[in-house]
Amino acid sequence: MLLLFDIDGTLLIGAADAHRDAIHEALRTVHGVTQPARRGLEVAGRTDADIARNLLLHAGVSALQIDERADDVRIAACEAYARLCPDDLSAHVAPGMADLLERLAEREDTILALVTGNYEPIARLKLRAAGIGGFFPRGQGGFGSDHEDRAMLPQIARRRAGDDDGNPWPRAQTAVIGDTPRDIACARADGVRVVAIATGPYGPGDLRQADAVARDAHELDSVLGRWLARKTTMPS
DSSP: OEEEEOOBTTTBSSOOHHHHHHHHHHHHHHHOOOSOOOTTOOOTTOOHHHHHHHHHHHTTOOHHHHHHTHHHHHHHHHHHHHHHSOSOOGGGBOTTHHHHHHHHHHOTTOEEEEBOSSOHHHHHHHHHHHTOGGGSOTTOSBOTTTOSSGGGHHHHHHHHTSOTTSOOOOGGGEEEEESSHHHHHHHHHHTOEEEEETTSSOOGGGGTTSSEEESSHHHHHHHHHHHHHHTTOOOO
16 A cells, blocks of 8 residues: 655644745745735645745735746745754654554555655655654655645655556555645545544544544554555445
8 A cells, every 4th residue: 555644743743843934935035025924824734835825925926926936936945944954853753653654664565655745855854854754765755846736746646656657556555644634635636545643733523524533643553554454445
């Protein structure tokens, strides 16, 4: 099974301050927006490009300018994060998650990858600082630098995990693991299953549209164990 993990709120808890600052610095550098207004913008589950777009629109930057300079914002944000990223984010790994990843990585019937709104260089630096980057090989996953619309990321990840003939990884053998309704929505958009973990800003009741809801890594382990035992059988 291809297991597609979100980062913030799922793998890591409370590790987004430097990431936020890097995005804001990029908006200042590229568009001269000095105080991005976040009031009313729910960022959880959005891609970096989507967050940047909404902040810029609120600041009065035109959609045309945003599109024309999207790559500049991405590059500036990644460069800023390379400077701002803490050396050690290991204390922010969700409780029990490192052990779960270790067990999953040892199985022959799982592939671990990422589906995250983070720009890929930011995602890689963040997980390296947290000490869990080695579980997620390069060349796999879907990132905010691949597409602004998070709904497109699971299919990108399945394509990268596919065979040499260009066939994407099967939907029936794919699962998204995330902590927000947007994680659930992106899985639904690609027709893959999803387990939501209530370690981020949303409680179990907010995540009930998922195929399964886990309160922590221990419950996530149980859910994935059942799914792996059933192999390609979709949950009812």
